[in-house]
Amino acid sequence: MDHPKIPLAGVIGSPIAHSRSPQIHGHWLKKYGIKGFYIPMDVAPDNLDRVIRTLPQAGFVGVNVTIPHKEKVLEIADLITDRAALIGASNTLIFRKDGKIHADNTDGYGFMKNLESAGSNWQPGDGPAALLGAGGAARAVIAALLDAGVPEILISNRTRVRADALQEEFGKRLHVFDWVQAGNMMDDAKLVVNTTSLGMMGKQPLRVPLDGLRPGTLVTDLVYAPLKTRLLEVAEEMGCHTVDGLGMLLHQAVPGFERWFGTRPEVDRATRAAALA
Template identity: 80%
Template sequence: MSLPKIPLAGVIGSPIAHSKSPQVHGHWLSTYGIAGHYIPMDVSRDDLAEVLRALPKMGFVGLNVTIPHKVAVMELADLVTDRAILIGAANTLIFRPDGKIHADNTDGYGFLENLKTGAPGWKPRSGPAAVLGAGGSARAVITALLDAGVPEIMISNRTRVRAENLKSDFGSRLRIFDWVQAGNMMDDAKLLVNTTSLGMIGKGEMRVPLDGLRPGTVVTDLVYAPLKTRLLETAEQLGCVTVDGLGMLLHQAVPGFERWFGQRPVVDRATRAAALR
């Protein structure tokens, strides 16, 4: 009698040693008693295509994808979801039994779930959202917010042309502010999202004026190192509802784990603790 194959999944990127995904998925595998493994793999751009062809033959059922491969994997996949196409990047791959590679992006899902959990009183239709940054994370956030029904998204980026590219892709519900005017977005915003690396350990500080923030405005930062950024600290002092960035990392991992291992995991305190180990 042949034994069932042990399902394998992992995360590919370069560098990869900093990834918290192995801690999160390892915790879930242990919690649910699943005989599987989740492995971090440092893969160079030159080896990407060869690695993606080889892994399914070795028992891999899927992967998370991080920098610098989130765009390149879309070209190597057989099927790409609409939301991954809209965002322009994929972070989750499923190796299907028929041999096809299915690419998806769960960042927007993770962002919204984190927001719902951390700020249950926030209603998408309650008013405009302000987004700082115009990179790949901003695209995922904007896609999720527009789908959820946010009436207007104000966006500001240090390089204005990148914000203009987003407006041309996403349309009239986006309004651009010059970076020096970014503080003016706070007056009307019901939600403020930082998608830049400003405030992250080793990066520049967030210098956008925040005095326009009002008590009750929801403020979330995609940066989670440190867990409480200066943006969140200041927003808290102003009476805002703050949501840290770790939850997005945890929630975006849920759909992939469910597809690969057949169990929908729950994001709880123990999951957060596992990520922070």
């Protein structure tokens, strides 16, 4: 009797125990009655190449990739999407039937979908976006915002040279502010985004003056532990629209799940509850 192969997917990082992705994908597999599994895998950098090349032989159809491997996997992939190449990182690998490894980046997609679901009236063309941070997450957000038509991005990072490097790469719609001037970016911003880990549980607080926030500005924090960071609390008090970072995690998972398991999942309240369980 010939048994069909059970499709396997997972998330690779180091460390990985904190990841909520297994809860999200596990919820969808159960909801849609798919006989598959999604597994967290703690893989050291030295083993990354060997592990990724071996997984398809064990029935894996793809994996998510997180810190510290998102840049390195581009060297392993056979095919790279334009957006992954532009961002310089991949969070989603698809193991194709022809044996090729296909790298994509869905972080920017997840970020924009999360903003759309916020229910505010914000439109990309409304005015400048103010961005805190210049790491990998910032790259994905910048690429998505420029693609959506945001006229100008004001960016500040604790180490200015990293923000300057992004300006050089992404062009003159980016304007760099010194970290001590980061609060001044918010005066004219229609969207404010924290892409740093500042304010996350166990990390330093975000100590940027927030008195420049204006009522009606859309404010989002990529940090989702805690769900309501101090940035979002203050923004709410000042009459801003706010959106937490969990939605980005949920929405970025959608394209990968669809490619691996053949069903496009829905992000709803039950998905959020599964991620927070």
